[in-house]
Amino acid sequence: MTRISVKVDGTGYEDDVEPRLLLIHYLRDHLGRTGTPVGCDTGNCGACTVDLDGSTVKSCSVLAVQADGGEVTTVQGLAENGELHPLQKAFHDQHALQCGYCTPGMLMAARDLLAENPHPTPEDVRHGLEGNLCRCTGYQNIVKAVLAAAGEQREATS
Amino acid sequence: MTTSSEPEIGRARLRKEDARLITGQTNWTDNITAPGLLHLAILRSPMAHARLDRVDVAAARERPGVIAAFSGADLAAEQGSLPCAWPVTEDIVLPDHPPVAVDEVRYAGDPVAVVVARDAYAAADALEAIEVDYTPLDPVLDLEAALADDSPLVHADKDTNRCFSYHQPCGDYEAAKARADVVLHRRYHQQRLIPSAMEPRSVVVLPVAAAGEYTLYSATQIPHILRVMLAVTTGIPEHKLRVIAPDVGGGFGSKLQVYGEEVLALILAKRLGRPVKWTETRSEGNLATHHGRGQIQDIEIAATRDGTLLGLKADLLADMGAYLMLLTPSIPILGATMFPAIYKMDAYDFRCTGVFTTQTPTDAYRGAGRPEATYAIERIMDDLAAELGRDPLELRRHNWIKHEEFPYTTVAGMTYDSGNYEAATDRAQVLFGYDELVAERAKRNEQGDIFRLGIGISTYTEMCGLAPSRWLRDMRSGAGGWEAASIRMLPTGKAEVITGTSPHGQGHATAWSQIAADVLGIPFEDVEVLHGDTKLAPVGLDTYGSRSLVVGGTAVYEAAQKVVAKARQVAAHLMEANEADLEFSNGAFTVQGSPEAQKSIQEVAFAAFTSHHLPDGMQPTLSAEHVTDPDTFSFPHGTHLCAVEVDTETGAVKIRSYVCVDDIGKVVNPLIVEGQVHGGLAQGIAQALYEEAVYDEDGNLTSGTLADYLVPGAPDLPEFVTDRTETPATSNPMGVKGVGEAGTIASTPAVVNAVVDALRPLGVTEIRMPCTPERVWRAIQEAKEASR
Numbered sequence: 035m036t037r038i039s040v041k042v043d044g045t046g047y048e049d050d051v052e053p054r055l056l057l058i059h060y061l062r063d064h065l066g067r068t069g070t071p072v073g074c075d076t077g078n079c080g081a082c083t084v085d086l087d088g089s090t091v092k093s094c095s096v097l098a099v100q101a102d103g104g105e106v107t108t109v110q111g112l113a114e115n116g117e118l119h120p121l122q123k124a125f126h127d128q129h130a131l132q133c134g135y136c137t138p139g140m141l142m143a144a145r146d147l148l149a150e151n152p153h154p155t156p157e158d159v160r161h162g163l164e165g166n167l168c169r170c171t172g173y174q175n176i177v178k179a180v181l182a183a184a185g186e187q188r189e190a191t192s
Numbered sequence: 193m194t195t196s197s198e199p200e201i202g203r204a205r206l207r208k209e210d211a212r213l214i215t216g217q218t219n220w221t222d223n224i225t226a227p228g229l230l231h232l233a234i235l236r237s238p239m240a241h242a243r244l245d246r247v248d249v250a251a252a253r254e255r256p257g258v259i260a261a262f263s264g265a266d267l268a269a270e271q272g273s274l275p276c277a278w279p280v281t282e283d284i285v286l287p288d289h290p291p292v293a294v295d296e297v298r299y300a301g302d303p304v305a306v307v308v309a310r311d312a313y314a315a316a317d318a319l320e321a322i323e324v325d326y327t328p329l330d331p332v333l334d335l336e337a338a339l340a341d342d343s344p345l346v347h348a349d350k351d352t353n354r355c356f357s358y359h360q361p362c363g364d365y366e367a368a369k370a371r372a373d374v375v376l377h378r379r380y381h382q383q384r385l386i387p388s389a390m391e392p393r394s395v396v397v398l399p400v401a402a403a404g405e406y407t408l409y410s411a412t413q414i415p416h417i418l419r420v421m422l423a424v425t426t427g428i429p430e431h432k433l434r435v436i437a438p439d440v441g442g443g444f445g446s447k448l449q450v451y452g453e454e455v456l457a458l459i460l461a462k463r464l465g466r467p468v469k470w471t472e473t474r475s476e477g478n479l480a481t482h483h484g485r486g487q488i489q490d491i492e493i494a495a496t497r498d499g500t501l502l503g504l505k506a507d508l509l510a511d512m513g514a515y516l517m518l519l520t521p522s523i524p525i526l527g528a529t530m531f532p533a534i535y536k537m538d539a540y541d542f543r544c545t546g547v548f549t550t551q552t553p554t555d556a557y558r559g560a561g562r563p564e565a566t567y568a569i570e571r572i573m574d575d576l577a578a579e580l581g582r583d584p585l586e587l588r589r590h591n592w593i594k595h596e597e598f599p600y601t602t603v604a605g606m607t608y609d610s611g612n613y614e615a616a617t618d619r620a621q622v623l624f625g626y627d628e629l630v631a632e633r634a635k636r637n638e639q640g641d642i643f644r645l646g647i648g649i650s651t652y653t654e655m656c657g658l659a660p661s662r663w664l665r666d667m668r669s670g671a672g673g674w675e676a677a678s679i680r681m682l683p684t685g686k687a688e689v690i691t692g693t694s695p696h697g698q699g700h701a702t703a704w705s706q707i708a709a710d711v712l713g714i715p716f717e718d719v720e721v722l723h724g725d726t727k728l729a730p731v732g733l734d735t736y737g738s739r740s741l742v743v744g745g746t747a748v749y750e751a752a753q754k755v756v757a758k759a760r761q762v763a764a765h766l767m768e769a770n771e772a773d774l775e776f777s778n779g780a781f782t783v784q785g786s787p788e789a790q791k792s793i794q795e796v797a798f799a800a801f802t803s804h805h806l807p808d809g810m811q812p813t814l815s816a817e818h819v820t821d822p823d824t825f826s827f828p829h830g831t832h833l834c835a836v837e838v839d840t841e842t843g844a845v846k847i848r849s850y851v852c853v854d855d856i857g858k859v860v861n862p863l864i865v866e867g868q869v870h871g872g873l874a875q876g877i878a879q880a881l882y883e884e885a886v887y888d889e890d891g892n893l894t895s896g897t898l899a900d901y902l903v904p905g906a907p908d909l910p911e912f913v914t915d916r917t918e919t920p921a922t923s924n925p926m927g928v929k930g931v932g933e934a935g936t937i938a939s940t941p942a943v944v945n946a947v948v949d950a951l952r953p954l955g956v957t958e959i960r961m962p963c964t965p966e967r968v969w970r971a972i973q974e975a976k977e978a979s980r
Contacts, residue, residue, distance in 0.1 A: 052313070059312075068223035069216020071441070073390050074474035078898035081390060109216040122214040126206055129863045132871060133697030134213030135390040135441030141214065160906040167898070169390050169442050170697050171867060172874035173906040 038102040042067060043111030051098045057091070058082045060098035061108065069110040070138050073167070080166030083139035084108045090146040092139075092165070109138035112145070120183040120190075121145055130179035132170035140166050144180045154184060200710035201926065204863040207702045208721075209695075212439070219438040221394035221411045222471045229396075230259055232457055232470040233315035235305040235322050236479060237297035240333075240550040240891020241346070242326035244295055249305050251321040257314030260464060261307045261322070264292035270459050272425045274452055274515070277417075277670035278522035280546075284356040287347040287548075289515040291452030297326070298346055298514035299551050300892050301479025303452060308460055308468060331550045331891035335488055335509040338547050346514055346548040355512050355546035356521055360528055362603050363539030365494075368503030372494035376579060378572050381960050382487040382564050384511065384885035385878075386478050386895070387557045388903050389696075391441020393481055394471040395457045401465035407434045410454055413443040414734040415694055417671070419726050421450040421518070426459055433458075437724035440696030444875070445556030446481050447696065448736040449518050453480075475897045483885050484557020486511030487524060491531075491568045499580050501591045503539040504603075506531045506568060512546050513553035519560075520553055521546050522669065526561030526737075529604035533569045534613055534653045534829060535591040540603045550891050556736060558875050559933045562654045563940055570650045570941035571948075578952060584945075585617065585626070588651050599922070606655060608827045609922045612855065613651060616917045620831040620853040623913055629835055637953045642841055645848075646950025648834040650942035656738035656930035657826035675739070676731040677747035678817035679708060679755050683801035685794025686718045689751075692732015693744035694724045698932065699864045700740060704748050706860055707926075711752035712793055713779025731819070738826070738930025741860065746924045747820040754816030759796045762814070765807045766791055766799055826921055828929040830854035834942040838950040843969030845881060845947055847910040854934055855917045858927035862916075865931050869914050872935020878904050879936075880943035882962050902962075955979050 035050040042065060049064060061067040061084070070093065073081030077095040084093045085107040093106075112119040121141050124130070131137045140163065147154065147162035154162065159180045160173065168176060212218055249261035264271070267290075274289040292303045305322050309315035330344035337343055338353040346353055369375055396409040406428060412418050415435040423430035440447065453470050461468040472480065492505040510524035524544045532540050577584035593600045595612040602608065621627075626647070633645040658664075661672030676692040689708050693700055705719040712719075722728045735744075756776060763781040764771040767789060774781045782790045796814065799805060803812035832852040836845050852869065859865050882902040886895045895901040902908075920927025940961070947963045948956060955975035959967055 054313070062223075063311075067216075068220070069218065071218075071220055071222070071391065073392070074898045076474065076897045076899045079390065079474070079903075109214075113215060118214070125214050126210040129207065129867050131210060131213055132699070132867055133390065133440070133442040134209070134218065135220070137213050138216050156911070157907075163906045165905075167390065167903050167905055169388055169444070169875075169903065170871045172870035172872075172912065173909055174870045174912055175867060177906065177911075 036099050038099055040101050041105040043108055053097065053099055055098045056094055057096040057098050057101050058093035061093060067108055067110055070108045071135055073135065078167065080143060081136050081139040083142040083166065085142055085146065090142055109141055112141060120186045124179040124183035124186065128175045128179035128182055130171060130175040136166060136168040140168065140176060147180065148184055148187060152184060152187060154181070156181065200706040200716055201860050203706065203861065205702055205706055205716060205861055207699050208705060209699060209701050220391060220441060221396055221409045221438055224396045224409050226398055226467040229467045229469055230308045230310065230464065231312040231315045232460060232468050233307045233319055234303045234453065235319045237293070237300055237302040237304050239297060239326055239328055240300050240331040241329040242297050243329060244293060244297060244304065245325040245327055246323070247305050248323040251323065252307050252318040255314065255318040255321055257310040258318045259308045259310065261305065261318065263305045264290055264294040267292055268294055271455060274455065275421050275425060275450055275518060276516035276520060278519050278668065280521045280525050280668055281356045281358055284521060285350050285352065287350060287515060291455045301552060302514065306456060308464065333549055333551065333887055333891055335511055335547045335549065338549055346550055353548045355516065355548055358525055358544045360542040362541065362605060365503045365505050365539040365541040368539035369494040372502050373497040374579060375492060375494045376572060376576055377492045378575060380489040380491060380568055380571055382485040382489065382567065383961050384486040384554065385484045385557055385883050386885050386901050387444045387446035387481065387484055389442035389444055389446055392472045392474055392477050393447065393451065393453065395454050396467065396469045397457045397461035398467045399461045399465060405432050406458060406461065407436065408454065408458055409436045409438055411440050411447060412437050413440065413447040413694055413696055413736055415724055415726055416692060416732040416734050418450055418454065422454065422458060425455055428458065435726045437694050443696045444558040445484060445560055445736065448556045449482060478896045478901060479552060479893055482517055482555040483513065483552050484554060485564065486554045487564050489564065489568045491572050493572050493576055495576060499582055499587050499590050501535050501537040503537055504532055505541045508544040510544055510546050511551065511554055512548050513551045514548065515553050517553045517555045520555045523554065523556055523561050524564065525667070527565035529606045530562050530565035530655060531569050532603050533566065534593055534651060536593055537603050551887055558872070558936045560737065562933065563876065563937045566650065566652045566654065566937045567941045570652065571945060574649065574945045574948065575957065584649050588649070592651065607824065608653065609824065610919045611653065611827060611829050612917060612919045613829060616829065616853045616855050617651060617831040619915055619917060620833050620851050623853070623915060624833040624849065624851040626833065642839065644838045644840055644950040646836045646838060646946040646948070648836065648942040648944065648946025648949060650832040650938045650945065652832070652938040653827050653829035654934060654937045655825040655827055656933060657742035657822060658737035658739045659825060660823055661821050671733065672821065673733065673743065674819050674821035675733055675744040675747045676817065676819045677744065677751045678815065679751045680813070680815035681755060681797035683798055685714065685797050687712060687714060689719060689721045689748055690729045691721060691723045691744055691748060692729055692734065693740040694732070694734045695740070696735065698735065698740060703741065703860045703864060704745065707745055707748045708752050711749060712755060713777065714793060738932040741928050742826045742924060742930050743820050743822055745860065745928065746926065747818050749926055750820060751816050751818035754818060755814060758816060759793050759814055761807060761810065762796045762800055763791045766805060822923065824923050826923065826929040828854060828856045828931060828934045830934065830938060832938040832942040834946040836943065836946040836950055838947060838968060840954065840972055843965035843972065845963055845968060847943065849913065850910050851913045852938065853915045853917060855919050856931045856934065857919060857921040857929040859916070860928065866914055868931045869935045870912055872933060873912055873939045874904060874909055876936040876939030877909060877943055880940045880961055880963060882908065884962050
């Protein structure tokens with residue numbers, strides 16, 4: 035067992051974990067942060083995407099011990115003071131989800147994309163979300179939602 | 193009382209479901225936990241076909257955290273055989289299908305033993321301690337070779353790999369062929385596909401052992417059917433079993449199943465008296481969740497020189513895989529009547545042979561039988577057009593059923609209630625810029641451009657909305673096809689809709705709210721939809737086959753009408769008026785001629801609750817239920833046009849534009865419809881260009897992970913242009929048609945037709961799906977060789 039100290043969605047945790055424990059299983063099974071799901075076991079689908087210290091990781095491909103001393107943001111930490119994140123609102127407004135299983139990872143990946151490129155083209159969005167699979171939407175409304183959120187962020191900062 | 197007069201049916205309402213899903217406040221089956229929860233793990237066969245000489249779980253039982261471990265033999269007395277509910281012929285071969293193999297494994301992934309442990313890691317570790325001796329047997333992989341007399345057998349006790357032979361002759365095909373000027377024969381391949389819902393399968397069973405009661409959560413499309421089948425399979429009385437489909441992350445047919453893992457979790461929870469969970473990994477799921485498609489199609493079409501169709505023949509070999517699961521043999525048969533599609537002809541002959549192979553069982557995948565039919569007819573229509581030197585769109589126009597001919601009974605005996613192929617096609621041609629693209633294609637061909645332009649057409653129809661119960665009876669299905677709904681008005685005027693459909697992404701909570709709000713005249717926000725739990729919504733037949741709106745939504749509509757009818761009686765009594773003199777609109781009853789006196793339906797609901805002033809003999813409360821059993825199917829149709837650019841040097845295909853105009857009758861929520869179309873297109877395009885379950889010569893699945901099985905990502909798909917025409921269905925009161933599978937059914941042939949069209953000037957006439965760059969490049973090289 036290894037002692038780790040991690041901040042998740044603003045709350046600090048200290049736990050003894052097996053060195054082999056995956057970050058996603060730590061979040062889900064140890065902390066009960068089940069908002070982030072698991073979609074595959076090869077790092078391809080992106081459903082488990084979270085933010086670790088400012089950049090996205092696929093939490094099925096990171097060990098919990100690697101997050102020691104770090105700060106994790108999941109889909110459950112996106113809304114602030116009861117206000118939805120612009121991306122969450124845009125996904126709802128643009129009907130960018132159906133079953134919703136990919137949505138937590140998609141939102142986190144899109145957030146990272148907009149942080150790096152606040153003015154993406156539709157092509158930029160498609161390539162930026164390449165690591166996140168959706169089986170329901172054909173991506174069209176996801177692209178629309180990310181572009182809409184980008185527009186809203188620009189308005190908010192101008 | 194609502195003041196809104198805009199009809200709810202037809203509004204682009206944002207979804208009620210989203211609030212939970214975008215914030216992570218979800219209830220996927222794998223989220224569920226319980227005190228003392230145990231984790232099930234399954235050891236699976238690494239071989240396609242082998243005899244089990246020894247399965248020894250003793251060492252696994254000694255591993256830390258392990259509570260129990262069992263071989264198939266240990267479970268033989270209670271595990272039963274997994275059900276096939278649709279034996280399509282009288283003499284179909286129905287092999288035993290134990291959830292854990294007992295003496296032989298028949299596909300790579302067939303369960304061999306199970307471990308139950310205190311956590312999932314310990315369970316997975318303990319699998320490695322199980323010792324198994326296998327004697328390899330010959331795999332059976334090729335559909336034609338499997339039918340040869342000297343083929344190894346998947347089920348030795350059955351003496352054949354032929355599961356069934358089905359024949360449906362319609363008219364005299366040979367006579368039609370004899371009159372033809374042109375007869376084309378083509379062989380098309382429907383590759384195996386892996387449905388790949390984003391949520392892996394998961395099941396949790398919570399037992400109350402002393403009472404013999406069980407609650408089973410499953411990532412399933414079919415909680416109601418699952419409950420019946422689990423009761424029958426395990427002997428646990430149906431009324432002691434509650435099945436819940438909580439949030440379910442997509443299905444596409446793959447969760448329309450009664451899986452061995454569901455049986456195992458249940459019987460192990462019963463045996464151990466402890467809660468049990470099983471969640472598959474993706475690579476486990478690729479082996480063990482049923483596959484789709486898998487057909488060889490021999491198609492023959494007979495026509496006159498002027499392009500008039502005379503007859504069509506379809507002869508299929510359908511890959512069942514190793515066992516028959518819930519609907520396995522019925523899947524190709526669901527396409528039996530749809531090969532003639534929208535075209536008029538004199539004769540049609542359909543044959544299908546089901547074949548066992550040592551591969552993962554096949555079953556429903558989005559479209560289930562109809563994409564295969566549509567692909568074959570739409571591909572061969574293009575080939576016929578090329579043969580006759582006709583424009584493929586004009587050839588279709590020449591042969592299709594005209595809008596004034598509906599209702600029309602096809603050569604296959606299906607009566608299409610409505611349609612307007614001219615309107616959808618005209619609209620699609622304009623949106624696509626058909627004439628301009630035809631001109632550009634000619635120019636590029638003339639110039640010998642490296643990047644060839646291809647235009648692909650698919651003028652599809654399909655049958656959906658499973659299904660009339662009597663039709664299902666005649667087709668030997670084990671169950672009917674009705675759907676139930678009940679609506680109760682609460683004392684405060686809110687309404688609960690209880691539906692037997694079981695959504696997993698389709699947005700029923702939103703759409704059913706719209707239907708109920710529209711009929712009851714109450715605010716959309718005042719409706720709650722309950723589903724997916726056999727205790728809350730006890731009557732239902734679940735969600736698949738684009739049936740939910742046409743059958744289940746209609747039941748909601750009819751139940752709401754019944755609520756209004758009862759409310760009218762109560763209102764008349766309260767208002768001391770004749771029922772016949774009451775008008776009902778926007779949720780309020782008024783008396784003709786004196787509009788100032790009115791009772792809202794909310795006031796009526798409260799009066800029905802207090803029951804202080806009800807008519808003599810009237811039952812208190814305001815509620816109603818309705819079961820819809822349709823007389824016929826729903827026949828959506830449309831025209832899809834695809835333009836591709838093919839790099840003739842590398843074989844790379846790029847979709848340049850994709851236009852679809854679908855006619856799904858009356859629309860309840862255009863936003864949801866558009867989403868369904870987008871997702872359907874993505875999956876149909878994926879079959880055309882990207883996806884294939886591949887087995888090597890030993891029967892190992894080589895596309896066992898999402899790294900090897902190419903589910904398209906955002907950069908792999910184009911921006912779609914979608915539009916609709918609206919020809920209301922005449923077979924249900926709202927005029928609605930199904931839409932869940934239409935995009936998938938239509939798009940695959942549109943894309944492949946485009947690829948072949950681009951390369952026809954180079955002599956290419958056929959490319960097997962998926963049309964990968966390598967296959968396209970090879971087809972070009974082979975055509976070059978042949979022309980030398």
